[in-house]
Amino acid sequence: MTGVRVRHPVSDTAALVMLWADQYYQQDPLISSYLERLDLEAGRNLFERYNRICPWYSEVIINRKHFISTMVRSLVTSTRGKATIVNLGAGFSPLALELADLLTPDCHCIEFDESGMDQKQALYPLLVPDRCGFISCIQADITDGPSLRTALMQEDETHLIVIMEGLSYYISREGMAGVLSTLSEIGGKQSVVFEHLKPCRLIRVDRRFIPEKIFSHVRDYTALNRMTTYTEGEIRELIAPDFTCCYYDMDEMEKRRTGECTYFPTPDSGWLSCAVAVRN
Numbered sequence: 001m002t003g004v005r006v007r008h009p010v011s012d013t014a015a016l017v018m019l020w021a022d023q024y025y026q027q028d029p030l031i032s033s034y035l036e037r038l039d040l041e042a043g044r045n046l047f048e049r050y051n052r053i054c055p056w057y058s059e060v061i062i063n064r065k066h067f068i069s070t071m072v073r074s075l076v077t078s079t080r081g082k083a084t085i086v087n088l089g090a091g092f093s094p095l096a097l098e099l100a101d102l103l104t105p106d107c108h109c110i111e112f113d114e115s116g117m118d119q120k121q122a123l124y125p126l127l128v129p130d131r132c133g134f135i136s137c138i139q140a141d142i143t144d145g146p147s148l149r150t151a152l153m154q155e156d157e158t159h160l161i162v163i164m165e166g167l168s169y170y171i172s173r174e175g176m177a178g179v180l181s182t183l184s185e186i187g188g189k190q191s192v193v194f195e196h197l198k199p200c201r202l203i204r205v206d207r208r209f210i211p212e213k214i215f216s217h218v219r220d221y222t223a224l225n226r227m228t229t230y231t232e233g234e235i236r237e238l239i240a241p242d243f244t245c246c247y248y249d250m251d252e253m254e255k256r257r258t259g260e261c262t263y264f265p266t267p268d269s270g271w272l273s274c275a276v277a278v279r280n
Contacts (some may be wrong), residue, residue: 014091015044035094065165067274076099079159084160084161085110090111103134110136112151116139121136158189159188169196172228192277197272207271243278244278246275246277252267
């Protein structure tokens with residue numbers, strides 16, 4: 001049959017995040033068109049299960065995505081010279097499409113993941129034919145230091161803006177230390193946006209049940225030994241000393257998006273945070 005659009009299946013946990021972010025994504029016709037090409041049904045059961053635990057969990061994901069998108073946009077627009085946006089563990093995230101208006105011969109986007117990159121690369125000419133040449137999808141294990149270094153070393157004369165969203169929970173501390181060490185070996189101006197889970201002891205007592213119930217199930221569902229968490233201090237120890245690090249809790253992310261702190265009135269009312277480290 002002609003005219004039938006193939007929908008690319010998205011893994012369960014990745015589809016879950018996209019379902020939570022649907023309200024945010026629907027504001028952009030380009031991303032809506034992209035989502036029509038994806039099959040998110042694998043995440044539906046998890047979406048319904050976790051929404052019974054926290055009916056407003058979409059606020060967490062939308063705050064996170066808005067913060068990261070606007071932070072990267074700010075880092076790119078403040079750059080004098082060339083910039084390269086690097087999305088590690090990108091999966092089918094539409095971040096490159098959110099930032100497509102920034103992509104030029106002086107601003108490229110590189111996406112890394114272990115699977116799905118060929119399928120994703122094939123979608124860009126259909127969605128952004130005038131920008132697709134500025135987006136590269138590389139299928140690779142980001143914890144493989146030599147492969148990551150080889151792929152990025154040629155970018156050492158640009159402002160390298162590295163994004164780790166929804167990634168650090170699934171990688172061991174040793175693995176993440178290796179990734180950050182590899183990045184620190186690449187010269188030039190560099191920024192790292194490091195989103196992560198906080199330990200439950202740093203979360204307000206009446207809120208702990210939300211991440212405990214959801215992420216303990218994710219841990220068991222994905223057969224991980226544990227979900228990796230970080231304190232602000234632990235991240236500062238991981239980041240190379242020539243980086244300056246700023247830290248943002250969910251209350252700040254919500255305020256930047258909505259102007260208010262409705263769901264997250266205090267820093268300890270949220271369980272996801274972002275560190276932004278910059279080396280000039």
